[in-house]
Amino acid sequence: MAPTLSSLPITIARITIALTSPLAAAQMDIEDRLGAFFGVPEQPLRRVALCWQESTQAPVPLGELIYDPGSIWTMYRGGGRYYAALHYPAEDGSSQTQGVLCANPSWDELNLTEHRHGQRWQSLLALGAGELILRTTILFTEGLVLHASGLDDNGKGIVFIGHSGAGKSTQAELWCQEAGVTAMNDDRVAVRVERGSPRCYGTPWGGTAEIARNHAAPLAALIVLEQAAENSMELLAPAAAAPLILARAFLPYWDRDLMHLALTNLGEILSRVPVYRLRCRPERQVVDLVRSVL
Amino acid sequence: MKHKTDCMMQNIAGENLLVPLGARVLDLNGLMTLNETAAFIWALLDQERTLDELIAAVAERFEVPSAVARADIQTFLAEITRLGLLEE
Known part of the structure; x- marks a missing residue:
């Protein structure tokens, strides 16, 4: 007898991942990470079907690397499909493929095959597989996922961009103490231009401060962070900002057509959103400086 | 000669960026920005070209003497050869 499939929509940045699985969310252990994103908004921009399947052994990706x-993860391609092999270190220290995410070229028909093992197994949908789905499907909605922290300052979305250690989590924590500020995420933020209006979205994957709220705001500015001895903030020309943002975006380097989409999206975002470089110390005065400029 | 296919050039916000693809991402440290002449030469090298063809095209496009075009082209070719972006 075929197992009963449970259906669960998960919506991140207006992209609805329609999950079907023989396991319930609790069995997949995805509620802690994704629970705030369960459900469907009134008007999702894209719907992707995700079928979860169990494998009795470590799944194998098809195609060529x-x-x-x-x-x-590592990316393979074969038979017109992409296969991402996801490998996390296991409890015994070994690192074998634990899941394979298969996608069609438009990334809206997905299969995630996983090998359940160990007492503390958790579906990779809550981890790298889900994150890879978001960062790729968002390209088809004129968006990008950035290595950034994002917050909503009284209705103004501000996204701080930087590599690990640049101060993204520090900014999120500093701003959290201000009235009217909602921190969305301190590591991965989704951005896109919607009918001419830029917006930013929290995602389920937070950084060192573990901030990961399902929250969106109109995007007022992108701010590239640099640690410095003195505080200063300068507006960057789009041409100067492009390489900086590009280096901090999660891009589909494995496919030329997807890269073309991503770079087009970046161009559109840069034409609508001011980008600043903020050199700063990790201190409260930075909040006043940023507010005085925006 | 022609350029390799594991890089793509795209104009973003008025800047011609040369963006690596696939395995190239790991050994090309960062992005290259191409000026107008370099971007023009890169686009020509989408197809197999001789040095003389490049010189003629650049001299005509930018209205410069052949000697100037040759110098610009050789500088750019040396740079992309150093980066391993030119087909052998």
Whole structure:
């Protein structure tokens, strides 16, 4: 007898991932990370079907290796589909493939095959697989996921961009103490231009401060962070901002067509959103400086 | 000669960026910004070209003497050869 499939929509940045699985959310252990994102908004911009399947052994990606970023996943392509092999260190210290995410070229028909093992197993949908789905499907909605922290300052969305250690989490924590500020995320923020209006969205994947709220705001500015001895803030020309943002965006380097989409989206965002460089110390005065400029 | 296919050039906000693809991402440290002449030469090298073809095209496009075009082209070719972006 076929197992009963449960259906669960998960919506991040107006992209609805329609999950079907023989396991309930609790069995997949995805509620802590994704629970705030369960449901469907009135008007999602894109719907992707995700079918979760269990494998009795470590799943194997098909096709040929096309990209290995030296990270938790490697990308393969074969038969007109993409296969991302996800490998996290196991409890015994070994690192074998624990899941394979298969996607069609438009990334709206997805399969995630996982090997359940160990007492504390958690579906990779709550981790790298979900994050890879978001960062890729968002390209089809004129958006990008940035390595950034994002907050809503009394209706103004501010996104701080920087590599690890540049102060993204510090900014989120500093601003949290201000009236009318909602921190959205301190590591991964989704941005896009919607009918001419830029917006930013929190995602489920937070950084060192573990901030990950389902919250959106009109995007007022992108701010590239640099640690410095003195505080200063300057507006960057779009041409100067482009390489800086590009280096801090999660891009589909494994595919030329997807890259073209991503770069087009970036161009559109840069034409609508001012980008500043903020050199600063980790202190409260930075809040006043940023507010005086925006 | 022609350029390799593991890079793509795209104009973003008025800037011609040369963006690496696939395995190239790991050994190209960062992005290259191409000026107008370099971007023009890169686009020509989408197809197989001889040095003389490049010189003629650049001299005509930018209305410069052949000697100037040759110098610009050789500088750019040396740079992309150093980065391993030119087909052998």
